[in-house]
Structure formats: structure tokens, C-alpha cells
Amino acid sequence: MSNRSRDRIFSRLQAAGKPASSASAATPGLPFEALGLDERVDKLRGLMEAVRTEIHVVEATNWIESLKGILRKREIKTLLYAPDTAIGDALTKQWSADDGSDRLPELVVYEGAIEEFKDRLFQIDAAITSTQGGIAETGAIILWPDRKEPRLMSLVPPIHIAVLAAEKIYTTFSEAIITENWPDKMPTNVVLISGPSKTADIELTLAFGVHGPKELIVFILKN
């Protein structure tokens, strides 16, 4: 049935579409001026803070100290993380060196597939993930979830913490797509995130954390 429908739809489309001569004309891209590193950091920071993202620009060498402070302040008990990643290794090392005085949360691993991990996932306080990059022009981080950092890490826990290398912030979204050659290697899922989950569906009153994280905390690491 579906195949016959397909044929009929295509025969109508083919009958309708007399390709115009301009069909192959390329569309000009959005004009933009490439920004310097500091400008990109500032722009992304300003825009993301305006939609209530908490941003910390820190030295790459001691960002975990700032993280610890934030975890303590929020009394986070469980932190979902991805071992076998640069961030995961750094956390494991710091956590094992701790003698208990830091009152650090328990590090939790995404154990097995979602079918087995679902119950636990919905009980977790916070998750920390890496990022693929950032976009200065609109203020957003780019996530390419994978086997190590599954998609729901940045969605289900009430707090999402993301780590972004300053030099991975692109001026525009187009630049990110072109520079990283996305068309040839789109993963299962890519997500751009600009802030915590929000809605204005009731009288246009802005409220945060309606379905996804209530808080988004981004560490921008500078070398």
C-alpha cells in the first residue's frame, strides 16, 4: 500500500516540478565576521547567561577545583560521569585522591543500556559531559553524544554540567558545520544547547526546568 502511495506521490511531484533554470544556483551564506578567541568567549558567555546558563571561564589546569565548589554548594549527592574520557579520567583521579574532607558526590557510571539504567538515571542529581564545541553568534554548546556519553546524560538529571574548550568555540553555526565537515560524519544525534530547559506556555511567563535540566552549568576552559 505504502509503495503504491509512494509512486503516486512521486508521479504527481514529477508532473508538477518543472525545474527552473536557476535550480542549481547556490544560495549565498550568511555574512559574518570571524571573531577573535576572547570575543567568541565573551559573546557566547553573554548570550548563554542571558538565558540563565551559569558560565565559569577557568584555567584548564584547575577547573576541577571550581567544580568541587559548585557540587558542594548545591549539595549534589550523585554525579553521572563518563569514565574513559579525558574529563572522566581527571575526575576519577581527583576523587580517589580525596580523603573525604571535600564532601564530594558519588561518581555514577551509565551502567548498561537505558533499559537497565532507566530507574537509576531518573534518581541522579547531576551529570557532567564534554562538548564538541560552541557557537558564539547564537550562544550555544554543541554535543555529540556517543557510547561513552549517552544522549540522556544531558537531558534527564536536573543539573547538566558541560565542559567546553575555549578554542572550540566557533563564530557561527555554519562555520562549525563546514570546518568539522559535518555532512560526511553526522553521528546518531547532535544537539545544540543554549540554556536550561524552559517554557513560556502559560501567559508567556518564563519558567525553567519544565522537562529537561533546571540548571545548565558550563565550564569554559582556557589554556
Add this chain to the structure above:
Amino acid sequence: MANDIEFDFRQNVSRALKDKQLRKNFKFAMGNFILKRKQIFSDDRETEQLRTIGSAIKVRALTRLPLLLEQLEARCTHNGIQVHWAETTAEANQQVLRIMNTHRATRLVKGKSMVSEEMGLNEFLQENGIEAIETDLGEFIIQLNAEKPSHIIVPAIHKNKEQIARIFHEKIPDTPYTENVEALNAIARKTLRQKFFKAQVGLSGVNFAVAETGTLCLVENEGNGRMCTTLPPVHIAVMGLEKVVEKLADLPPLLRLLTGSATGQLITTYVNMITSPRKGSEKDGPREVHLVILDNGRSEILADPQLRQTLHCIRCGTCLNHCPVYTRIGGHAYGFVYPGPIGMILNPQVEGLKKAGVLATASSLCEACAEVCPVKIPIPQLLRRLRNESYSSDTFCTVKECGYQRNLIDSLAWKGWEFMNTHPRINAVGQKIMGILGPRVPPLGPLKQWTRYRALPKFAGKSLHQLVEEQGVENE
């Protein structure tokens, strides 16, 4: 039949105009949207540039639509997404049901999708014993109250918080009455998290489908869309066939236009790009992704070089926000899934002029919609085209049931007008007579209706020819 429906529309309009609360809610919300859009598109030149690019992308996509759809299908299939084609909404519904049945699934969570509204999917699934829960907050509110969206972006905008508080209190078990918006959101979060947790299938719409990579792009602020497309083991996406674009590089300008026009945002909280189901050792994401591509009249619209511009639409809703008619009567009065200016050009083409042609009359042709449309659809021109087609005797008219309004009196009147204007002597006599009798014509019949809100023009005592002759100007 046609008159019955026209009568209904008129009745809807006058009922809406009398509803002070409704008008207040819309006036406030639409004013707000206009302001927010203006703030984000503050640089006129840049905005114009963006709109030109957006429009060009859609023109390019439509001129090679069959090719792009084939490419999309091939890429998706290659990526593991199963593609289904539906000529009608009934067929699309059956396809969704079949997927549900294959998985013996009875619980579905839904992200916001206008195409699913077009399909009447919720009612259909309910009749077939399936619970379909809307998870976008606005959609959730109106589903609880068994209503339809009144706006394509903010479906519950006709409700104020007191009304919503009452709905939650009455329809969600053990829910106290509260008008606090944060608290209302928390209630929705708690209720819907349980639904997400238990859902067997998630359904979503599609904002843009990229042919180059087989990627489905969805934008949202709440995160419910990501939940629906990630948590349940099966994801079904439904889209109109005009949603396909050629390449990933087309996304950035279109996204800017969509979110800027819709909600005055530079970017939504989430831009979700889905290219395949869960792969290999990945730990989450649906194991199956289905894409249902719906025609429902779109391929016929494509055949007309002028009307095909209707298919440029990216469903941002900004034409609703800027329409002086929509702002006063709200979405429900239009009686169709797509309200406002875009609905006024889309519904008559899909449903036929007899059923929906009357919608095209609800416009003063003020051009506000055309000025703000992010992909430059000349909505007022298309409205005039539909009005003409309603009365047309032309055998070349293309819209379903064109000429349905044609009648003897109109035809005679225009024949007479044509005759007068092609016979100068009779015209001169006629003008003299009208100069004398014109002011004394009693406002009866169609004139009565016409003059209800308009002043009757005064017929001049002397014609332009006469005046010119008297002043002695000749052939200058």
C-alpha cells in the same frame, strides 16, 4: 452547504469578538511576540538578507523536490531510519497504528507536531485503544481540556493562568488549585516524567529534514521533544513532504529565521538533530526510528507556480502574531488546524474552496503578514488569487472547487460593467444618470451589507472627461 459553513465562520468570528477575556489574552500575547521579534531582528538590512536567503533555500528545495525526497529516503534508509509514504492523513494514521501494533504498544508520548494535528492522530489512536499524551506544556494543557491548539507555536495562548489552574486542579488527580506559574510547571513536569518513563513509543514532528545526510532537525525549548525522541525504544517522526531541505548548510539561516520569527529567540534551548536509531554499543536512543512523510494535497499545490509558494512555510507562526484579524478573533474561530494568514491560504487548497474558501475573506490585505514572513510568502497575493478562484469561470483555475461562488447576479453585474466600459456613448449616458440617481440609491441587498462598515462613495455630477474638456485641456 457552502453558505452553511460561511455562516459558521461568521458566527465564530462574532462569538470570538464578544469574548473579552479571549481578546485580552490574544492582544497581550501577540503584542509581546511582535515586540520580541522586533528586538531580535533589529537590523533591517541583515533581516532582509536573511529572508532573501531563507526564501532562496526554499525555492531551491521545491524546484527539486522529488529529487530531494528520493535522496532523503535513500539517506535515511541507509542510516537505518524506516521511511513510510502517506498520500492522505488516514493513511498516515494507519501507518502509525501499524507501528504501534507491531510493538504491541498502547502508550505513546508526543512532542509538538502540527502535522499530527492535521492527521487528527490523537483522536484516531484513542479510538484504537492507544493512550497518546501530549507532552509540550501548551499542548498538554489543551489536551487535558479536550481542546484544539489556537496558535501553532503557543497552543494554549488563549488560556490565562486562572483557567489553567482550574484545568490542572480538575483533570490531574490530587492536584491542588494554584495560580503560581512555577508551581503549575512543576505539576506538569512531575506528571509527564511518569509518562515519559513508561512510554513505549515517542512521536514527534520535524522542522527540517536534510536530504544530504538523512537528518531530522527539531527545535524546542522544553526538552519534551528530546525525551520523546530519545527515551522510548521506538521513535516515529511525521512530516509534511515540503519540510525537506537540500543540505546541512541550509540549516543555520533557516533556524535563525524560524526561532527569530516564532519566539524572538536567537536560538531555541535545544536544536536536536537525529540521523539514525541507536547504533552498535550506544546505550540509549530508540532502537527503531520511523519517518512518515505525508502528502495530503501538497503535491497538487506544487503544480501551481504561484500557489506553490504556500509550501515555503516553515510554520513559525509570525503571520498569526502580526495579523490584525487573528489577534482579534484567535485561532479557534478559523475552524481548521492551521489558523491565521497561513491557514487562510493553506486550508482552502488542501480542503477545497467549498469547505474552506471563506477563510480567504477574513483579511484586509494589509500586507503585515507578507512583510514579516521569514521565507517571503506573498500571502495577500495568494489570498486574492483564492478569492478570484472562488468566483472564477476560468477553466484554467487550479484550486479544488474553484468557481463555487460563481452566481448569476455577479456574472451579470460584471458583464454589464464590461459592456458599459467598452461602449463609450452608453457609458457617458450611464454616468449622467448615476450622477443624478446615485446618491438616491437605497442601500438594499448586497449594497446594504457592503455599506454596513463602509461609506457609500459619492458619484460625481460630472465625469472626468467633462471636467477636462471644460478646463480646456486637450490631449496633453
